[in-house]
Amino acid sequence: MDDIISLNNIDYSYYGKIPALKNVNLSVKKGEMFSIIGLNGSGKSTLLHIINGLIFPDSGEVLFDGNPVTEKSLHDKNSRMQLRQRMSYIFQNPDIQLFCPTVLDELLFGPLQLSIPFETAQERAEQTLSYLGIGFLKDRPVYMLSGGEKKKVAIASVLTMNPDILLIDEPLSSLDPKTQTFFIELLLELNHAGKTIIFTTHHLDLIDHLQPRVAVLSEEHTIRKTGTASEILGDEEFLISVNLIHEHTHKHGNEEHKHYHTHYVFHKH
Amino acid sequence: MGNNIPSYLLQTSIDQYKSANAKRAKLSFIDKTILNSATAVKSIYLQAESSVKVNFIQKVNPYVKLILLIYIILMISIVSNPGKQILVTVFIFLLYIIAKLKIVQVYRKVFLLSFVFGFLIVLPASLNVITPGKIIFNLVTFNKPSHLWIYDIPQNIGCTSEGFQVVALIFLRVFNSVSFAMLIVFTTSFPAFIKSFKILGVPDTFLMIIALAYKYIFILSRTIEETYFALKSRLSGNIKTNKIRKLISGRIFFIFRRSMIIYENTYYAMVSRGYGGEVRLYSQKHFAIKDFIVLGIIVALGIVIILI
Amino acid sequence: MHIPDGYLSPQTYIPLMGVFVVSAALAVKNVKKEVSARNIPYLGMAAAFSFIIMMFNLPIPGGTTGHAVGSAVIAILFGPWAATVAVSVAIIIQALIFGDGGITAIGANCFNMAVFMPFAAYYIFKLLSSNPAGSARVFFAAFISGYLSLVMAAVLTAAELGIQPMIASSSDGKALYCPYNLSISIPAMAIGHLLLFGIVEGIITALIVSYFFKNEPGVIYAFRKGGKNGD
Numbered sequence: 001m002d003d004i005i006s007l008n009n010i011d012y013s014y015y016g017k018i019p020a021l022k023n024v025n026l027s028v029k030k031g032e033m034f035s036i037i038g039l040n041g042s043g044k045s046t047l048l049h050i051i052n053g054l055i056f057p058d059s060g061e062v063l064f065d066g067n068p069v070t071e072k073s074l075h076d077k078n079s080r081m082q083l084r085q086r087m088s089y090i091f092q093n094p095d096i097q098l099f100c101p102t103v104l105d106e107l108l109f110g111p112l113q114l115s116i117p118f119e120t121a122q123e124r125a126e127q128t129l130s131y132l133g134i135g136f137l138k139d140r141p142v143y144m145l146s147g148g149e150k151k152k153v154a155i156a157s158v159l160t161m162n163p164d165i166l167l168i169d170e171p172l173s174s175l176d177p178k179t180q181t182f183f184i185e186l187l188l189e190l191n192h193a194g195k196t197i198i199f200t201t202h203h204l205d206l207i208d209h210l211q212p213r214v215a216v217l218s219e220e221h222t223i224r225k226t227g228t229a230s231e232i233l234g235d236e237e238f239l240i241s242v243n244l245i246h247e248h249t250h251k252h253g254n255e256e257h258k259h260y261h262t263h264y265v266f267h268k269h
Numbered sequence: 270m271g272n273n274i275p276s277y278l279l280q281t282s283i284d285q286y287k288s289a290n291a292k293r294a295k296l297s298f299i300d301k302t303i304l305n306s307a308t309a310v311k312s313i314y315l316q317a318e319s320s321v322k323v324n325f326i327q328k329v330n331p332y333v334k335l336i337l338l339i340y341i342i343l344m345i346s347i348v349s350n351p352g353k354q355i356l357v358t359v360f361i362f363l364l365y366i367i368a369k370l371k372i373v374q375v376y377r378k379v380f381l382l383s384f385v386f387g388f389l390i391v392l393p394a395s396l397n398v399i400t401p402g403k404i405i406f407n408l409v410t411f412n413k414p415s416h417l418w419i420y421d422i423p424q425n426i427g428c429t430s431e432g433f434q435v436v437a438l439i440f441l442r443v444f445n446s447v448s449f450a451m452l453i454v455f456t457t458s459f460p461a462f463i464k465s466f467k468i469l470g471v472p473d474t475f476l477m478i479i480a481l482a483y484k485y486i487f488i489l490s491r492t493i494e495e496t497y498f499a500l501k502s503r504l505s506g507n508i509k510t511n512k513i514r515k516l517i518s519g520r521i522f523f524i525f526r527r528s529m530i531i532y533e534n535t536y537y538a539m540v541s542r543g544y545g546g547e548v549r550l551y552s553q554k555h556f557a558i559k560d561f562i563v564l565g566i567i568v569a570l571g572i573v574i575i576l577i
Numbered sequence: 578m579h580i581p582d583g584y585l586s587p588q589t590y591i592p593l594m595g596v597f598v599v600s601a602a603l604a605v606k607n608v609k610k611e612v613s614a615r616n617i618p619y620l621g622m623a624a625a626f627s628f629i630i631m632m633f634n635l636p637i638p639g640g641t642t643g644h645a646v647g648s649a650v651i652a653i654l655f656g657p658w659a660a661t662v663a664v665s666v667a668i669i670i671q672a673l674i675f676g677d678g679g680i681t682a683i684g685a686n687c688f689n690m691a692v693f694m695p696f697a698a699y700y701i702f703k704l705l706s707s708n709p710a711g712s713a714r715v716f717f718a719a720f721i722s723g724y725l726s727l728v729m730a731a732v733l734t735a736a737e738l739g740i741q742p743m744i745a746s747s748s749d750g751k752a753l754y755c756p757y758n759l760s761i762s763i764p765a766m767a768i769g770h771l772l773l774f775g776i777v778e779g780i781i782t783a784l785i786v787s788y789f790f791k792n793e794p795g796v797i798y799a800f801r802k803g804g805k806n807g808d
Contacts, residue, residue, distance in 0.1 A: 088541070
């Protein structure tokens with residue numbers, strides 16, 4: 001029983017009409033690096049919302065450390081605070097995730113909501129700022145920062161709560177290559193430090209870099225396959241069947257050529 | 270691609286369209302909207318840029334600056350001698366030099382605002398019909414005084430010296446208020462400035478709403494700018510006015526939906542970090558000796574100006 | 578409509594500031610009741626939207642373009658209490674960052690455009706539109722709501738300005754603040770707003786409300802039962 005999160009038979013639809021998740025089952029172990037991959041609109045973000053207890057499934061069960069997470073269970077202040085402290089969510093769009101007046105406020109917000117003493121919160125904020133190399137942004141308003149800086153602030157703002165689990169929606173979206181490398185290394189380091197990391201992506205090369213356990217969410221909003229990174233990446237036929245890579249035809253004049261197209265460069269060893 | 274490219278795409282588009290004779294709508298509303306949103310974005314940038322500079326006034330504690338703002342603005346509104354107001358104008362100008370602000374840029378804005386609101390609007394008050402007194406500059410002479418509905422119209426209409434004093438006083442007051450407010454705003458980071466309102470007892474909830482609104486304004490203004498450029502690039506002018514109204518209502522609706530989504534997600538992001546309905550904002554309460562000196566000097570100068 | 582610094586005497590702007598502070602506190606409390614913990618992001622968004630709506634220029638009859646104050650639209654879309662907070666936050670930001678409207682006059686401007694006008698607009702709209710309503714009826718109700726509430730707010734503003742010569746003049750009778758008395762300020766403001774700005778406000782209010790009504794009537798506060806939000 002070292003599953004930190006398990007989802008059993010989850011169904012979710014928007015406004016009771018538009019299906020977003022169908023009969024989803026998955027479990028994540030403590031300290032694991034876990035990835036949910038799928039196309040746009042397959043329900044990846046919705047799944048993270050459910051894991052984080054922000055929205056609740058129409059049917060099915062969410063267990064966090066063996067305890068059910070429901071709308072009712074989160075009315076209890078203690079279990080709510082525990083969930084919020086132990087599990088943090090980094091949204092895809094930092095403009096939305098960040099809402100405080102300054103960078104420092106962002107870092108202090110979580111700890112102060114959890115009634116962590118101010119001095120401790122401040123100490124954590126200072127350490128985190130210097131860990132991520134963004135101390136110079138401390139008093140700046142967040143909306144003025146660049147995309148990469150915002151993403152760093154977004155991560156910093158949840159790290160100060162010292163969560164056990166990090167939920168990250170599209171960790172590399174709209175980042176330049178240098179910042180992407182920074183984040184890949186950061187995620188590996190945090191994982192080695194014992195943090196459970198769950199992220200979503202549609203970039204297969206990220207799976208190759210991080211080697212997480214992978215669950216594939218299909219366009220039918222259901223989990224088609226779960227396995228290790230190499231199991232998933234090795235199965236070209238399967239990846240084609242869920243449209244994560246596709247056959248591609250070009251016509252240049254009379255010449256026609258065909259190849260598999262993906263962001264992922266297959267490493268043939 | 271599975272199908273062949275449509276044949277019209279292979280033709281060049283020159284001379285395909287002649288200007289239609291239909292009643293053409295003016296497209297100036299697009300440029301005006303772009304201008305409005307761009308002005309907002311620019312002002313926010315300008316404010317953020319000048320407020321992070323490290324000069325003397327920028328470093329004064331925000332609480333002190335807020336107290337000074339209220340004190341000086343109240344003083345300007347009480348002092349009713351044009352000569353004393355000029356002293357205040359000179360004093361504020363000196364502060365601008367100390368703050369090393371882009372004087373031309375900021376003063377141009379101050380002049381414009383106070384010309385419209387402090388000069389043009391009060392100019393008629395220089396006439397004897399509003400401010401009675403000795404006419405020093407006659408404009409119109411009638412045969413005899415007359416009476417129209419509730420208004421008495423004297424034989425001579427002209428500017429009075431008392432009238433000029435009234436105009437001068439109000440112009441200077443508007444000018445001084447705007448220039449001092451701009452001085453404080455442009456030397457204080459917006460978040461720090463908003464947080465300084467705590468000292469007046471404004472609850473954190475309200476301050477958080479202002480800070481969030483400010484951020485949304487910035488984001489949404491840029492969205493409007495972008496969507497209007499897109500609109501501009503697609504509209505040729507052969508469009509009826511009522512179509513345009515529908516189009517703009519549609520844009521407003523789009524911005525509304527977009528704001529709703531942003532707000533929903535912000536709410537989730539807040540909940541995810543432990544938010545339960547109340548916020549506590551952190552603010553720096555550290556006062557340096559310098560802060561007290563600045564406070565002391567400016568308060569003392571204000572008292573001197575009122576008393577002399 | 579935005580009163581600048583220098584036109585109102587302290588004996589006018591201080592009480593108005595007091596009235597505004599009480600209204601804003603009541604408004605936050607009421608919105609909290611409607612949307613519970615969502616109140617902070619909800620009101621932040623509504624405030625930004627009411628700031629933004631002033632940016633949109635629409636072609637109006639006569640070949641020119643105009644924009645609205647927006648208090649009426651905001652009140653119909655978000656309800657009068659949320660509008661009170663939203664419009665006043667927009668006014669505060671305008672006064673502080675954009676120099677539009679005075680700092681001493683924040684209380685007065687908020688009272689006129691963020692407290693009085695939204696409530697007037699909301700109840701005029703409620704009175705004239707029936708629920709369920711036809712689209713012509715909604716257009717008409719929204720137009721009258723925008724038109725009348727703006728004209729009324731303008732007259733209120735004119736009254737605040739027009740009493741200045743009476744309550745604050747120097748010993749020799751010279752004006753110290755707004756120099757125009759009621760017999761000038763009220764006709765001057767009323768004529769402009771009756772003939773031009775009121776019509777612009779009415780048209781824009783009607784266009785936006787109608788568009789929302791046609792496409793997603795559920796988002797309009799004035800048509801929601803009990804005024805519940807956000808689900």
